[in-house]
Amino acid sequence: EETVSDDEDEEFQFSNLMGRLGAKKVLDDESDVKQLWLQLRKDKPHLLSNFEEFLVRIFYQLQEADNEKNELEYALKKKIAAYDEEIQHLYEEMEQQIKKEKEQFLLKDTERFQSYSQELECKLLSKEQELEHLVQKQKRLEQQCTELLSGKEETKIVNTKLKMTNQELLRDLERTSHELSLAQQQLQVLQEEASRLHEEKEM
Numbered sequence: 001e002e003t004v005s006d007d008e009d010e011e012f013q014f015s016n017l018m019g020r021l022g023a024k025k026v027l028d029d030e031s032d033v034k035q036l037w038l039q040l041r042k043d044k045p046h047l048l049s050n051f052e053e054f055l056v057r058i059f060y061q062l063q064e065a066d067n068e069k070n071e072l073e074y075a076l077k078k079k080i081a082a083y084d085e086e087i088q089h090l091y092e093e094m095e096q097q098i099k100k101e102k103e104q105f106l107l108k109d110t111e112r113f114q115s116y117s118q119e120l121e122c123k124l125l126s127k128e129q130e131l132e133h134l135v136q137k138q139k140r141l142e143q144q145c146t147e148l149l150s151g152k153e154e155t156k157i158v159n160t161k162l163k164m165t166n167q168e169l170l171r172d173l174e175r176t177s178h179e180l181s182l183a184q185q186q187l188q189v190l191q192e193e194a195s196r197l198h199e200e201k202e203m
Contacts (some may be wrong), residue, residue, distance in 0.1 A: 010041065062162065070157055072163070083134070090176075093184075094184065098117060098120055098187070100119055101191060104191070116190050117190070132155065133172075144161065144162060
């Protein structure tokens with residue numbers, strides 16, 4: 001009976017310790033920690049308090065790393081959503097401009113403008129492919145975030161990789177936005193030339 005009572009007391013004390021440390025948030029399996037704790041409690045009780053203090057520091061650092069990872073993951077998802085929205089807006093605006101220009105350049109004397117329009121469509125297709133590339137990068141980023149949850153000890157290393165990926169996405173977005181702006185300028189020139197051509201035909 002005393003043995004059963006001691007076992008229950010040990011189980012209660014260990015569970016209480018793990019609860020205070022918030023171990024369930026960072027550990028999937030407590031058996032190794034429990035085995036070492038029981039061994040120290042049995043053979044070297046004078047070291048048990050040192051071991052528990054060590055656990056307190058370790059779990060605190062793990063929790064801090066987990067919080068930092070969650071904050072970074074949230075910020076990255078927010079930025080990615082903003083990038084996607086901006087790219088979608090630019091894409092829709094570009095598509096509307098191309099549609100408008102194609103309607104204006106259906107006359108026989110505007111074949112060269114049709115060629116320009118096709119060239120712009122090719123550029124738009126290229127931008128769609130770049131957008132798909134950015135989406136794939138986003139998926140890889142989400143996969144890295146998922147893998148991050150299963151590897152707490154690699155949190156800081158993965159966080160650094162996520163920051164680098166975020167910077168790379170930002171550079172890709174800036175480059176794509178610049179190229180889309182150039183395409184819009186080309187469309188403006190195209191429209192002005194079409195107007196001049198119509199005026200010459202009426203004269």
